[in-house]
Amino acid sequence: MSLDQQTELSPDEIREVLSRHETGVLSLAKADEPYAIPISYGYDGESGRFYLRLVSTPESEKRQFLTSSPRARLVVHESNDGSYRSIIAEGTLERVDPDELTVERIVQYGKAKRPLFEIWGETKRDLDIQLFELDPETLGGRAVELDAPESDQ
Secondary structure, eight states: OOEEEEEEOOHHHHHHHHHHOOEEEEEEEETTEEEEEEEEEEEETTTTEEEEEEEEOTTOHHHHHTSSOOEEEEEEEEEETTEEEEEEEEEEEEEEOGGGOOHHHHHHHHHSOSOSSOOOSSOGGGOEEEEEEEOOSEEEEEEEEEOOOOOOO
């Protein structure tokens, strides 16, 4: 297959892709050390905010990266017959204190499914569940259409 056409996604197309998915890859950095994890998210198409419920253990690498309000990138992608779309949201990951939860926020976190990729050997009391929001400073998306392979005739 060869690349046929690459285009920028419109804001409406970006919202559409983000609204129909619930998983992506969250990337964080501390000094020169990168960290990336698959996560589940909730997305509010009106505000453009992402809602994350992240689970960690006291000694986990994830917790080390979440100790401050780190810069973050969230990547969501999809591929269909002959096309590929990717969205990149970048901003600061902000921890939400449970005392600050409103009804509207609780609804959004409800859309962030329980972690789909994390299986824990620890008991639930050893797990730390923290709520975060990502209000992207930049949000962009691209679509690539692929040529069908040429057949030998």
